[in-house]
Amino acid sequence: MELIISLLTGAVGGNLAGAILKKFSMGTLWNSIVGILGGGLGAQLLGMLGIDLSGIIGSIAGGTVGGGVLMAIIGVIKNSMKK
Template identity: 50%
Template sequence: MDIVSLIIQLVAGAVGGNVAGAAVKQYSLGTIGNSIAGIVGGGIGGQILAALVPSLAGAAAGGGLDIGAIIGQIVGGGVGGGVLMVIVGIIKQMLAGGQKAQ
């Protein structure tokens, strides 16, 4: 794993978090919140995808960045960012709902 791969995953995660926030407005955390959750999720999602499918991490090309590796990192980061943003949004909504009931 090199720094370029990590940067791709983090940027894709931020984009994925904001896209998920726009698509599922009831769980949106705002632009900054979506971006932060997306960045964290992008890093985690990219690492998980790289572990599950090593050829998407560039392992098949000797660790280099080919188009398949870049696409895999974008997909892993974007999906990971979107998923984590929705999970955090659901938890935030549940906590806010619980406080209102008291």
């Protein structure tokens, strides 16, 4: 259940980052896909580091931050490859 929450909040985080960082946005679909991947990675990293932010709240935080960060990183790479 926590993984599903991380993936969903990752999609939200990716789209929030896309809305805030319009220069790096890749559109709603790709922001969501990259956010889902980032949300899953964020949840896994928190688990491997042994950080437990009380279940669902930790999943929401890790998913949102992971999704937003990965979307921003991919957006920066995509924009730098255009040049």
